[in-house]
Amino acid sequence: MARRSDHTREEIKTMAVAAGRELIRDAGYAGFSARKVATAIGYTVGTLYNVFENHDDIILHINAVTLEDLLSVMESRFGVSGDASADLDDYEALRALAACYIDYARENYNCWSALFEHNLAPDMPLPDWYGEKIGALFTLIEARLKPVVGEDEAELRQTARVLWASIHGICALTLTNKLTLVGVETAESLTAALIENYIAGLKTRPARL
Amino acid sequence: MARRSDHTREEIKTMAVAAGRELIRDAGYAGFSARKVATAIGYTVGTLYNVFENHDDIILHINAVTLEDLLSVMESRFGVSGDASADLDDYEALRALAACYIDYARENYNCWSALFEHNLAPDMPLPDWYGEKIGALFTLIEARLKPVVGEDEAELRQTARVLWASIHGICALTLTNKLTLVGVETAESLTAALIENYIAGLKTRPARL
Structure with missing residues (x-):
């Protein structure tokens, strides 16, 4: 995984969407959480809420x-x-x-x-x-x-x-x-x-x- | 609540259905469980599975x-x-x-x-x-x-x-x-x-x- 400083806001967004979509695909909507997405892309939930509204x-x-x-x-x-x-x-x-x-x-x-x-x-x-x-x-x-x-x-x-x-x-x-x-x-x-x-x-x- | 021995199998069934329906009405299908129904009517889950298949x-x-x-x-x-x-x-x-x-x-x-x-x-x-x-x-x-x-x-x-x-x-x-x-x-x-x-x-x- 690239170092954190390597990713722009847009890149983090794209990574989060891809990871979130994979989560839903595998575990259904009920299996989705921001925390799981953050873990999957190696960032904190706080970062996620910085790039999404x-x-x-x-x-x-x-x-x-x-x-x-x-x-x-x-x-x-x-x-x-x-x-x-x-x-x-x-x-x-x-x-x-x-x-x-x-x-x-x-x-x-x-x-x-x-x-x-x-x-x-x-x-x-x-x-x-x-x-x-x-x-x-x-x-x-x-x-x-x-x-x-x-x-x-x-x-x-x-x-x-x-x-x-x-x-x-x-x-x-x-x-x-x-x-x-x-x-x-x-x-x-x-x-x-x-x-x-x-x-x-x-x-x-x-x-x- | 009547004593347990007062209820026939049919009565237990009727009580369980009424209690289960109330549970679903108030908390949705996701809020339903056999355990909660049993508790609501004062019987064990075991009794419930004796009167239902x-x-x-x-x-x-x-x-x-x-x-x-x-x-x-x-x-x-x-x-x-x-x-x-x-x-x-x-x-x-x-x-x-x-x-x-x-x-x-x-x-x-x-x-x-x-x-x-x-x-x-x-x-x-x-x-x-x-x-x-x-x-x-x-x-x-x-x-x-x-x-x-x-x-x-x-x-x-x-x-x-x-x-x-x-x-x-x-x-x-x-x-x-x-x-x-x-x-x-x-x-x-x-x-x-x-x-x-x-x-x-x-x-x-x-x-x-």
């Missing part, structure tokens, strides 16, 4: 890497504005996006789960830089919904969020084995039925002026 | 009371086969059912959450009596979907499960304040959009032979 700020930086990772997996499969999957129709493309989300969650369960297990302190607003990473993921879904929903920004926004929240529900229930309890074998049949009918329903709306 | 069996009995409670709230508002809400159209009735689920989860957060936090041991099958309680809840949703979906049992089953899993996702994300992070103000607008389009989509299917 607070405990939430450390987790947000770790979770941001997960959001970036998920975005890069999605973009590599669907292109920034969905063009890499231009050969798929709307319905197939949205199904593939949903499958990609569920696969990512399954393969990176602890890191994905930490996105939802972490709760910001009530008085702490979500930083803009973090909100932008969430926004980038929704932009990708919205690009795929535009041919169906049209250009109305508010409706596009809402449709993307309804679909995500619904698929997230199916995903979370699948990965915690709760769908087998209600007699469902795979998440795939549920997401297919959800997207197929939801899209068909959207197409029945009267044309907007 | 194992740790999972205790939790299942506690969670079953939550399922019964949720069913009785739903039935009191919608009737056993949906007839108490006969004045609502399909779309309104399903929206009201979703709102009822989300309200119940909000008002009984720790008990509702325990339904999903508990994981059965991998070698333990779900007991039939517990599966029937889950089934009764789905029967209520299916009754409301029948006018839209038709009599096909398999499709009715699947449609009910898709809707529940999706609404469950919106509900879980709302109650953990995750929807505000993606710029959504209320769960209501999402469930409305979900049900409206999903139902409209179902109605576009070709008639079955």
Whole structure:
């Protein structure tokens, strides 16, 4: 390990995020602590709180890497504005996006789960830089919904969020084995039925002026 | 407290379930332990494991009371086969059912959450009596979907499960304040959009032979 004086603040930050992410990956969100991160990188907790604003700020930086990772997996499969999957129709493309989300969650369960297990302190607003990473993921879904929903920004926004929240529900229930309890074998049949009918329903709306 | 010899096995079971449910209600699923239940009812952990099969069996009995409670709230508002809400159209009735689920989860957060936090041991099958309680809840949703979906049992089953899993996702994300992070103000607008389009989509299917 390099001597302490060798690391800039930015380097310490990067090391802490990597160590924290590894902790969560191996032991889940419940296994995370600032103390463990400090030990892993050979610094004191005090140093950690010098380079991060607070405990939430450390987790947000770790979770941001997960959001970036998920975005890069999605973009590599669907292109920034969905063009890499231009050969798929709307319905197939949205199904593939949903499958990609569920696969990512399954393969990176602890890191994905930490996105939802972490709760910001009530008085702490979500930083803009973090909100932008969430926004980038929704932009990708919205690009795929535009041919169906049209250009109305508010409706596009809402449709993307309804679909995500619904698929997230199916995903979370699948990965915690709760769908087998209600007699469902795979998440795939549920997401297919959800997207197929939801899209068909959207197409029945009267044309907007 | 009555003397120990005053209680039958059934009485001990009932006392333990009530005490366990109170524990979960006050301290969440993480605050539950067989030891605390035993202490609360003045018996040893050994006695508890004499009247229950194992740790999972205790939790299942506690969670079953939550399922019964949720069913009785739903039935009191919608009737056993949906007839108490006969004045609502399909779309309104399903929206009201979703709102009822989300309200119940909000008002009984720790008990509702325990339904999903508990994981059965991998070698333990779900007991039939517990599966029937889950089934009764789905029967209520299916009754409301029948006018839209038709009599096909398999499709009715699947449609009910898709809707529940999706609404469950919106509900879980709302109650953990995750929807505000993606710029959504209320769960209501999402469930409305979900049900409206999903139902409209179902109605576009070709008639079955």
